[in-house]
Amino acid sequence: MSDPSEHSAPEAGAGERGLPGAGLVKGLAVTLKTMTRRSTTQQYPDVAPELPPRSRGVIALLEENCTVCMLCARECPDWCIYIDSHKEEVAVPGAARPRQRNVLDRFDIDFSLCMYCGICIEVCPFDALYWSPEFEYAEYDIKDLLHDKDHLGQWMGTVPPPPAHDRNGEPAKEETSAARKAAVPAARPTAPAVRPEPAPGEGTP
Ligand code: SF4
Numbered sequence: 001m002s003d004p005s006e007h008s009a010p011e012a013g014a015g016e017r018g019l020p021g022a023g024l025v026k027g028l029a030v031t032l033k034t035m036t037r038r039s040t041t042q043q044y045p046d047v048a049p050e051l052p053p054r055s056r057g058v059i060a061l062l063e064e065n066c067t068v069c070m071l072c073a074r075e076c077p078d079w080c081i082y083i084d085s086h087k088e089e090v091a092v093p094g095a096a097r098p099r100q101r102n103v104l105d106r107f108d109i110d111f112s113l114c115m116y117c118g119i120c121i122e123v124c125p126f127d128a129l130y131w132s133p134e135f136e137y138a139e140y141d142i143k144d145l146l147h148d149k150d151h152l153g154q155w156m157g158t159v160p161p162p163p164a165h166d167r168n169g170e171p172a173k174e175e176t177s178a179a180r181k182a183a184v185p186a187a188r189p190t191a192p193a194v195r196p197e198p199a200p201g202e203g204t205p
């Protein structure tokens with residue numbers, strides 16, 4: 001059997017117990033240090049906070065870019081995007097038949113359900129949705145958190161401009177493909193290639 005005294009806590013010595021009143025002095029030192037430091041409390045709402053430009057505040061809609069492809073509504077994990085549309089015929093001069101295009105009737109986002117994951121913005125292939133850092137749209141009635149397309153369009157004015165390109169990054173795909181297209185005509189021969197004359201007796205049965 002092991003000796004129980006082996007596992008018992010060692011008795012605190014006189015030095016570990018400390019001097020009487022040492023804790024009080026230590027606490028006062030912390031108080032003094034904190035008193036001389038600048039406060040980090042934000043005085044919201046008297047002073048607006050400085051948020052990073054890419055903060056996820058509210059989703060803005062650029063209606064003219066929306067083609068009603070429904071990708072955002074299909075990918076939204078909360079099913080909180082509601083889209084309605086109708087088809088319209090557009091006469092194209094010179095075309096045999098008129099073309100059809102989708103016209104957006106309804107585009108609502110219910111911010112009482114939205115979890116701000118940003119998937120709708122990521123998947124939109126036509127750059128119709130953007131993050132705005134605006135966050136002051138609390139409502140007394142939860143039903144008012146359903147923003148229609150006009151309301152979502154008004155947030156576009158608060159969307160910050162895109163960040164500048166990284167100078168050390170790769171050039172944009174559009175730039176490289178435009179440069180490639182511009183280089184192709186220069187590489188092409190100006191005169192059509194002349195087929196070599198067949199040798200006598202060559203190519204005849
Ligand atoms: S941010 Fe996410 S949850 Fe909100 S509408 Fe977009 S996809 Fe849906």
Ligand code: SF4
Nearest residue numbers: 066067069070072124
């Ligand atoms: S993914 Fe973009 S273009 Fe398609 S319906 Fe949504 S907002 Fe419109």
